[in-house]
Amino acid sequence: MNNTWLVFSASLTARQQALRVKVWRRLSGLGAMQLKNSLWLLPEREECREQFFWLVQEVEAEGGEAVVLECSGLGNVTDAEAQSLFRRARDADYAALEQEASDISASLAAGPEDEILRRETRAFLRKAQRRLASIRAVDFFPSGRAEVASQALNFLSSMLEGQTEAQPAVCSLPDFACRTWVTRERPYVDRLASFWLVRRRIDAGARIRFLSPDEAVPRGADFVSFDMPGADFTHRGELVTFEVLANDFGIRDAAVRRLMAVVKAIDLAGDAEEAGEDRVSGMPAEARAVKDVLDGLVTISTNDAELLERATLLFDALAATYDTGA
Numbered sequence: 001m002n003n004t005w006l007v008f009s010a011s012l013t014a015r016q017q018a019l020r021v022k023v024w025r026r027l028s029g030l031g032a033m034q035l036k037n038s039l040w041l042l043p044e045r046e047e048c049r050e051q052f053f054w055l056v057q058e059v060e061a062e063g064g065e066a067v068v069l070e071c072s073g074l075g076n077v078t079d080a081e082a083q084s085l086f087r088r089a090r091d092a093d094y095a096a097l098e099q100e101a102s103d104i105s106a107s108l109a110a111g112p113e114d115e116i117l118r119r120e121t122r123a124f125l126r127k128a129q130r131r132l133a134s135i136r137a138v139d140f141f142p143s144g145r146a147e148v149a150s151q152a153l154n155f156l157s158s159m160l161e162g163q164t165e166a167q168p169a170v171c172s173l174p175d176f177a178c179r180t181w182v183t184r185e186r187p188y189v190d191r192l193a194s195f196w197l198v199r200r201r202i203d204a205g206a207r208i209r210f211l212s213p214d215e216a217v218p219r220g221a222d223f224v225s226f227d228m229p230g231a232d233f234t235h236r237g238e239l240v241t242f243e244v245l246a247n248d249f250g251i252r253d254a255a256v257r258r259l260m261a262v263v264k265a266i267d268l269a270g271d272a273e274e275a276g277e278d279r280v281s282g283m284p285a286e287a288r289a290v291k292d293v294l295d296g297l298v299t300i301s302t303n304d305a306e307l308l309e310r311a312t313l314l315f316d317a318l319a320a321t322y323d324t325g326a
Contacts (some may be wrong), residue, residue: 003043003044003072003079003082003083004043004044004070004071004072005041005042005043005044005070005071005072005074005082006041006042006043006044006048006049006052006068006069006070007035007039007040007041007068007069007070007071008027008032008039008040008041008042008052008055008056008066008067008068009038009039009040009066009067009069010023010038010059010064010065010066011038011064011065011066012059012064012065013064016062016063016064019059019062019063019064022058023055023058023059023064026055026058027040027055029138030042030048030051030052030055030138031086031089031090031137031138031139031140033082033085033086033089035074035077041074041082041085042140043086043140043141044070045140049068052068053068056068083141086139086140086141087141087142087143090135090138090139090141090142090143090145090146091143091145093135094132094135094145094146094148094149095145095149097128097131097132097135097149097152097153098148098149098152098284098285100124100128101124101128101149101152101153101155101156101284102152102284102285102286104120104121104124104156105152105155105156105159105258105261105286108121108156108159108160109159109254109255109257109258109322118160121156121160122160124156125153125156125157125160128153129153132146132149132150132153135149148284148285151265151284151287152284152285154265155261155265155284155286155287158260158261158264158265159257159258159260159261168250169248169249169250170248171248171249173202173203173249176202176203176206176224177203177205178203178205178206179203179206179207179222179223179224180206180207180208180209180218180222180223180224181195181198181206181207181208181209181223181224181225181226182208182209182210182211182217182218182223182224182225182226183195183208183209183210183211183225183226183227183228183231184210184211184213184227184228185210185211185212185213185304186210186304187210187227187304187307187308187311188267188294188298189263189266189267189290189291189294190227190240190241190242190263190267191226191227191241192294192307192308192311192312192315193242193259193263193311193315194226194227194233194241194242194245195208195226195308195312196311196312196315196316197242197245197246197251197256198226198245199312200315200316200319201249201251201253201256202245202249202251208308210304210305217230217231226241226245227241233245233248240263240264240267240268242259242260242263242264243260243263243264246260253323254322254323255318255319255320255322255323256319258322259315259318259319259322261287262286262287262290262318265284265287266287266290266291266294269287269291290314290318293314294311294314297310297311297314
């Protein structure tokens with residue numbers, strides 16, 4: 001069954017250039033697609049019909065001629081081709097917004113103490129949310145890219161919040177030297193990244209022990225438990241274990257701050273998958289890429305120790321890149 005379309009056409013003289021520009025801007029703002037010359041297309045929807053007829057009245061009030069036609073076919077342009085025009089245009093809008101957010105995330109990681117940058121970031125986020133809403137309002141045939149852009153803004157917001165909400169360290173590094181860190185077997189992003197943080201920022205000589213599901217958690221001064229129910233360091237409110245460790249030990253360097261947002265995005269997507277939701281496709285491109293590599297490491301690693309070793313190299317490489325502000 002064919003879609004029904006609305007086609008707008010205006011006839012303006014050469015001396016009505018200002019009106020021509022005004023009409024073009026209005027049509028672009030409505031999310032209309034230009035087919036040929038003066039033919040502009042919108043899907044047949046009540047709000048679209050109303051907007052087109054308002055524009056007809058404006059054009060005629062300023063001495064031009066305009067008409068709106070309703071049709072169930074577009075000649076040699078198929079419905080699928082027409083819908084693709086709308087999707088490509090909106091996806092380009094989302095991609096531009098996502099790229100701006102990504103660029104600012106990189107700048108924020110490189111200059112976290114730059115108060116001007118932080119103010120500009122807050123201003124950008126306010127405008128970006130309105131911009132995202134405007135794009136969504138004319139996203140007549142969604143491809144799912146809106147969620148990707150939304151996650152990019154959330155990613156940037158979490159970076160900003162992570163920096164502004166930093167608290168003084170409540171844990172002393174010497175108190176945690178020469179300990180064995182214990183967690184459940186089959187580690188994934190939060191456990192892997194958390195122990196990377198322990199080795200690289202807390203205790204270079206820390207040991208790890210993976211526990212089977214029925215194995216009791218060892219207690220005592222020689223052990224520190226993490227990322228499991230009742231552990232010394234685990235999820236706290238909306239914070240993942242990586243964030244809890246960074247906050248409690250006062251670790252706020254640029255690489256850790258940026259990794260914080262990546263780890264959280266992947267970890268929350270994993271929780272959503274277990275609940276039957278799909279948030280992976282909406283993750284920021286940076287987090288999706290890291291998740292893809294981690295999934296590959298899980299596949300090729302024969303045991304938890306090997307996976308940890310390979311994941312540590314991955315986080316080392318990411319930290320080196322983030323330290324350069326890339």
